[in-house]
Amino acid sequence: MTTTKNDFPPFLREEALERAGGDAKLLDELLSLYHEEFGSKCRDLAEAIARKDADEIRKLGHGLKGSSANLSLPALREAAWAVEKAGMEGDIEKAREALRRLAGEYDRLKASLG
Amino acid sequence: MADASPLNILIAEDDPVSSRLLQRSVENWGFKAVLARDGGEAWEKLRDPAIRLAVLDWEMPAADGPDLCRRLRAQPNRRYTYTILLTSRDKPEDIILGLEAGADDYMTKPVALPELRVRLQTGKRIIELEDKLLQNQKRLADLATKDGLTKLWNRRTILQFLGEEFAEGKRRKTQTGVVMIDVDHFKEINDTCGHLAGDRVLVALAQRLKKAIRPYDRIGRYGGDEILVVLPDCGGKDAAAIAERLRLKSIRWPAYLGKQALGFTLSIGVSSTEHLKRPTIDGLIQSADQALYEAKLSGRDRVVSAKTRTSRRARGSHDNNEE
Numbered sequence: 038m039t040t041t042k043n044d045f046p047p048f049l050r051e052e053a054l055e056r057a058g059g060d061a062k063l064l065d066e067l068l069s070l071y072h073e074e075f076g077s078k079c080r081d082l083a084e085a086i087a088r089k090d091a092d093e094i095r096k097l098g099h100g101l102k103g104s105s106a107n108l109s110l111p112a113l114r115e116a117a118w119a120v121e122k123a124g125m126e127g128d129i130e131k132a133r134e135a136l137r138r139l140a141g142e143y144d145r146l147k148a149s150l151g
Numbered sequence: 152m153a154d155a156s157p158l159n160i161l162i163a164e165d166d167p168v169s170s171r172l173l174q175r176s177v178e179n180w181g182f183k184a185v186l187a188r189d190g191g192e193a194w195e196k197l198r199d200p201a202i203r204l205a206v207l208d209w210e211m212p213a214a215d216g217p218d219l220c221r222r223l224r225a226q227p228n229r230r231y232t233y234t235i236l237l238t239s240r241d242k243p244e245d246i247i248l249g250l251e252a253g254a255d256d257y258m259t260k261p262v263a264l265p266e267l268r269v270r271l272q273t274g275k276r277i278i279e280l281e282d283k284l285l286q287n288q289k290r291l292a293d294l295a296t297k298d299g300l301t302k303l304w305n306r307r308t309i310l311q312f313l314g315e316e317f318a319e320g321k322r323r324k325t326q327t328g329v330v331m332i333d334v335d336h337f338k339e340i341n342d343t344c345g346h347l348a349g350d351r352v353l354v355a356l357a358q359r360l361k362k363a364i365r366p367y368d369r370i371g372r373y374g375g376d377e378i379l380v381v382l383p384d385c386g387g388k389d390a391a392a393i394a395e396r397l398r399l400k401s402i403r404w405p406a407y408l409g410k411q412a413l414g415f416t417l418s419i420g421v422s423s424t425e426h427l428k429r430p431t432i433d434g435l436i437q438s439a440d441q442a443l444y445e446a447k448l449s450g451r452d453r454v455v456s457a458k459t460r461t462s463r464r465a466r467g468s469h470d471n472n473e474e
Contacts, residue, residue, distance in 0.1 A: 056172065056264060063175055070167045099210060103239060104168040106261040 045112040047146040053109040068150075071108055075101070075143060079136070082120065086132050094132045095124025101139070112142045157183040158275060161205040163193035163219065164237070165212060169260075173206060176264050180271065190214025194222065200230055203278045204271060209238035209249065217252035224253035231281045233274035237262055298372040300350055301357035309371020310432075313381045316369075317432050320383065320424060327430075328382035328390030328423035330397065331439040332360070335416040335451040337376040348408045349376075352415050355406035363400040365393070379436075387425040387456060394421045394454045402452075418446040422457035 057064040078097050085093040098120030105114035116139040123132035160182045164170040174184040185202060187193035191213035196202065205223075207216035214222075216236045223232055236254040238245065249257050255277070256270050296308040304312065313329065320327040334340070334352060341349040353376060360370055364380060373379040380397070382390050398417050405412040420443025424430035427438065438457035446455040 056261075058176065058179065058264075060175075063172075067168050067171055070171055074167050096210065099239070100166055103260050104166045107166075107169050107172060 045115050047110060047112045047142065047149045049109040049111065056107070056109065067108060071104055071110075074104060079140065079143075082132075082136055082139075086129060086136060089129050091124050091127040091129070091132075093124070094129075095121050098122070098124055098135070110146060113139065113146060116142045157181055158204055158278065159183045159185055159199070159202045160271070161185045161187060161193060161196055161202045161207075163187040163190065163205065163211060163216070164208045165189055165210075166208075169208070169237075169262075172264075173262070173267075176267070177206075177271070180268055182271070190216075190219060193219055197223065197232065203230065203232055204274050205232055205234045206267075206271075207234055207236055207254070209236055209240060217249055217254070220249075220253035230285075231278065233277055235267070235270060235274065301353055301372050301378075303357050303361070303378065304369060304371035306371060306373055309369060309373065309379050309381065312369040312371070313379070313435070314432055316381050316383050317424070317430075317435070323384075325384040326386040326423050326425045327435070328385035328387070328393070328421065329435050329439045330380040330382065330390060330394045331373070331420045331436070331443045332356075332378040332380065332394075332397070333418050333420075333443055333447070334376040335418055335447075337415075340413060340415065344408065344411070344413060348406075348411070348413050351408045352406045352413050356401055356415075356417075359401045360397055363397050368393075379439075382423075385423060387421070387423040390421045390423045391454060391456045394419045398454055416452035418443055418451045419454040420444070420446055420457065421454060426457045 053067075054061065054064055057067060078101055082094065082097045085097060098117050101117035102114055102121055105111075105117055116135060119135035120132060120139060123129075123135050160177050162170060162173045162177070162184055164173060164186075165188050170186055170188070174186060177184050182204070185196055185199075187196050189212040193205075193207065193211070194214060197205065197219070205219070207219050209216040216238070220234050220236070223229065223234065233256075234254045235256040235258060236249045237258055237260055238249065239260045241259045246257055255274065258267060258270065296304060298305045303309075313327075316327050334356065337349060337352070340352055353372075356378070357370075357372075360378065360380070364370055365382075367383055369381045371379050371381075380393075382393060385393065398419055402414075402416055405414040407413065420439045420441065422435055422439035422442060424435065427434050442455045442457040446453050449455065
């Protein structure tokens with residue numbers, strides 16, 4: 038069973054804002070791009086899991102890890118990393134678990150953003 | 152470099168968040184961003200020679216970053232494109248693979264933007280160095296091969312072309328024509344209107360001749376006011392027709408020095424390998440020269456073709472081969 042790591046904060050706003058060059062409007066834009074991307078990637082991920090396509094799972098996890106890291110979303114970054122790792126190991130069951138964790142972290146993020 | 156147009160950077164990144172962040176950042180740093188969402192689109196956009204810098208994500212659909220680097224480096228005549236690979240792979244063997252594919256630089260994700268900025272500055276310096284080098288190279292090549300006044304090929308270069316064309320014609324069993332053009336009373340133009348006027352006549356003549364020749368003909372300044380045109384795949388009759396066309400197109404209007412009209416006429420001698428029993432390069436030039444001399448003697452302002460020579464004479468001219 039995957040351990041749930043709650044020690045990663047959902048969003049480091051200060052750090053993200055700094056990456057966006059202090060431009061709060063740009064940060065908002067990036068976050069909304071992230072939301073769109075997250076929705077479509079999660080759908081693709083569910084399909085890849087259904088198909089048992091390990092390489093696609095790895096790629097999708099890898100992509101989400103990157104955009105989460107870019108926006109300083111450590112909890113989502115870790116959850117995406119778990120997806121990528123499951124894909125690398127070809128462990129579909131673990132991938133399914135990781136996807137649930139990803140969805141949970143995403144809800145936490147939305148709650149924290151209000 | 153605030154006055155120069157911004158350098159174009161290709162950002163090949165399939166993640167929209169990273170792509171937007173990179174786009175905004177490089178634009179803030181004074182570059183122009185061109186975006187691609189996968190390797191295929193990136194390769195398409197890299198065909199634009201204006202793109203001199205590329206930030207390539209390692210993992211992309213269609214073609215990955217190292218693939219793109221390899222393809223770029225396989226194009227030897229391409230202007231240099233400075234590439235930075237972005238990746239979350241940071242094992243030494245990955246770095247080696249990326250750099251071996253031809254990337255100039257390598258950064259791990261998430262990209263530290265201040266670091267990217269200075270690395271792009273390095274890329275910009277290298278691009279600018281290359282541009283300067285190519286500019287100088289071209290200037291030196293022009294100095295060595297072109298005539299400074301008329302911008303026609305210089306004597307050495309036009310003779311080199313003639314040599315190459317002569318050999319090529321022999322191989323292909325085609326004729327090679329030469330046309331020797333001389334401005335009538337050029338010395339008088341210089342003496343009465345000044346050397347600047349003579350220069351203007353030569354420059355106008357060169358421009359008009361350049362427009363009137365066939366695309367594969369070559370034209371050079373042979374001497375003071377003598378211009379040599381090399382006509383590949385061209386027998387005596389065609390050479391004479393081309394020469395007449397060159398003459399008419401060149402003298403239709405005067406040249407101008409300020410408002411002063413400088414009318415001029417041309418004497419032209421034509422020869423081709425067809426005229427010579429045993430053609431040589433020197434024989435070709437000598438027979439065109441001879442024809443030019445005859446054009447002068449018979450009243451100037453005309454084209455005269457070489458007469459068919461006996462083999463003895465052609466051989467003779469080769470043996471006395473003079474520069």
